[in-house]
Amino acid sequence: MPACDTGAVPAVPEVVEPAVAPDHGLDLERLSKVRQLRPHKVVVLDCMCHTFDDVERALCRYIPGMSRARAHAHAWEIHTTGASVVATAPKEQAEHYASGLRSRGLRTRVEEDT
Numbered sequence: 001m002p003a004c005d006t007g008a009v010p011a012v013p014e015v016v017e018p019a020v021a022p023d024h025g026l027d028l029e030r031l032s033k034v035r036q037l038r039p040h041k042v043v044v045l046d047c048m049c050h051t052f053d054d055v056e057r058a059l060c061r062y063i064p065g066m067s068r069a070r071a072h073a074h075a076w077e078i079h080t081t082g083a084s085v086v087a088t089a090p091k092e093q094a095e096h097y098a099s100g101l102r103s104r105g106l107r108t109r110v111e112e113d114t
Contacts, residue, residue, distance in 0.1 A: 039113040040094035042087040046078045047107045055106065062100030063087050088113055 042063075044055070052075045059071040063086055077084040087097050091110070098108040 037090045039088045040091045041085045041111045041113045042089070042094050042097045042101070043083050043109045043111060044074065044078055044086050044101060045107040045109060046082045047105075050105065052076075052079070054104070058101050058104040058106055059086055062097055062104075083109075 044059075052072065055075040055078060056068060056071040059066045059074055060068060063071075066086075074084045074086050086101075087094065089097065091112075094110045098110050101108050
């Protein structure tokens with residue numbers, strides 16, 4: 001026969017927090033450097049003032065390994081959708097790429113890649 005529910009609430013064991021946080025051996029300085037290396041996206045935004053050739057040349061000049069064909073595909077995506085992710089790199093490198101593209105008059109944004 002099944003047990004009847006008496007309505008009593010079972011006792012919950014008390015959780016005791018340790019007085020001192022445990023040392024897991026994490027090097028906090030190294031951890032902060034790792035966080036800086038998280039990938040970031042370089043996004044080029046449409047500004048309606050550059051030709052496809054302008055965008056392609058800038059991408060080939062400032063994004064390592066960018067071919068003219070890939071640059072053209074990005075230029076088309078920028079033109080049709082308003083933006084394109086042209087590179088993914090650690091934060092400082094992504095900011096460097098974006099800075100180069102901005103020097104050619106392109107509108108850019110650097111975002112953390114999630």
